[in-house]
Amino acid sequence: MGSLGDGGCDGIAENGSILYACYGQRAVTNLDQKTKKKLEDDFARAYAFWPEFRVWRFVTNASFGPASTDSLLKLRKKHGPDSKRPIALELWKAPDDLWWEAVSKLAWDQLDEIIPGSPHAQNVELDDLVELIEMLEGVEGGDVDHLLEDIRPVSSTKMDFNRLPRTTRTEFDEGRLLSLRIDKWFAGQPDPGLRDAKARRFRQIYEEARRVTSDVREIVRRVYVALGGPDFDMWTKRANAVYAVTVYFFDSCDIFEEPPADFSIGETGDVASD
Structure with missing residues (x-):
């Protein structure tokens, strides 16, 4: 690498017998x-x-048309079994060949090492909620339209007290459209204590984040990452699912702070700085 270059090698395997470009x-x-x-x-x-x-x-x-195919065939012929240096030239077209020949054969911990935060990744702190996340990812926009009238409004008082930035409020507003789906999912789980157990874990993650930083954006980010992995926002549906689960526990008073009875909108609490 660097000034010496890589000699056309983007990866080498099997004791040097396989070379990737x-x-x-x-x-x-x-x-x-x-x-x-x-x-x-x-x-x-x-x-x-x-x-x-x-x-x-x-x-x-990349596009692989007649010119590329012709070059590949000529190189295969030149380096065939009877040549001075026989070489098998293989074409892996992404995504299908890459998936079936490589990615599908990786264990989850290997996949997570390559793509942190992948589904089922072992370092996701709330990994037993992966099934919930995947269910929410499959919900289409039209599936929630008829539920909107049953969804409680966002608590502006609590959001003001915790100094949530506008971007987080927007994320929460989007996520809350799926709150009834989350209720239904928890109700259908064989463990009746799962929801409370996850609420306690969310609270622990939130408290740990507060001990590390007073920046509310960073606190929210740490909660998101604990649920969806560090790259959760690389995919819109996964990000929305993470927002939905987070605001579900926010609304149920399991994370962030409850304002005092005499708190009025427009004031701020002492949770985090702007």
């Missing part, structure tokens, strides 16, 4: 020609720098 394309014109050139250049560099590999895998999401 990975190409992600953002081009909008001359797609096939760009892929063709990348394939030829990467193979030429790898061939020159890495004398031991016997399998060369080209992993790409």
Whole structure:
């Protein structure tokens, strides 16, 4: 790497017998020609720098048309079984080949090491709520429209007292559309104490976050990550599911602070700084 380059190698496996070249394309014109050139250049560099590999895998999401195919076939013929240096040239087209040949064979802890916060990841602190998160991810927008009249309004008083920023309030507003679904999910669980147990754990996570920081945005973020993993917001449906579960426990007074009886909207509490 660096000034020495990588010799066309984006990964090496099986004691040097397999060499990977990975190409992600953002081009909008001359797609096939760009892929063709990348394939030829990467193979030429790898061939020159890495004398031991016997399998060369080209992993790409790029357009792979006639020009790229022609180059691949010519290289396969040139390095066939009877050549001076036989090499099997393989094409992995993302996402299907990449999924079936690699990702689907990983254990969950391996997948989480590569993509932190993936579903079922072992480091998600509330991992027994994964089923709930996945159920909420599957809810379409139209499925909640008829429930809106039954949903309680957001407590502006509590949000003011805890100094929740506008972005968090928007996230909570969106998440609360699924609150009745969460009620129904907990009611259907075989363990009648699951909801209270999760509420206690949410409270612990919230308290731990408060001991570390007074920034309310960071506190909310830590609660989100505990539920959905560090990259939960890379996917809209997962983020909305995380918002929904968080505000569910917010509304039920399990996390954040309850304002005193004489508190009025417009005041602020001492939970966090702006």
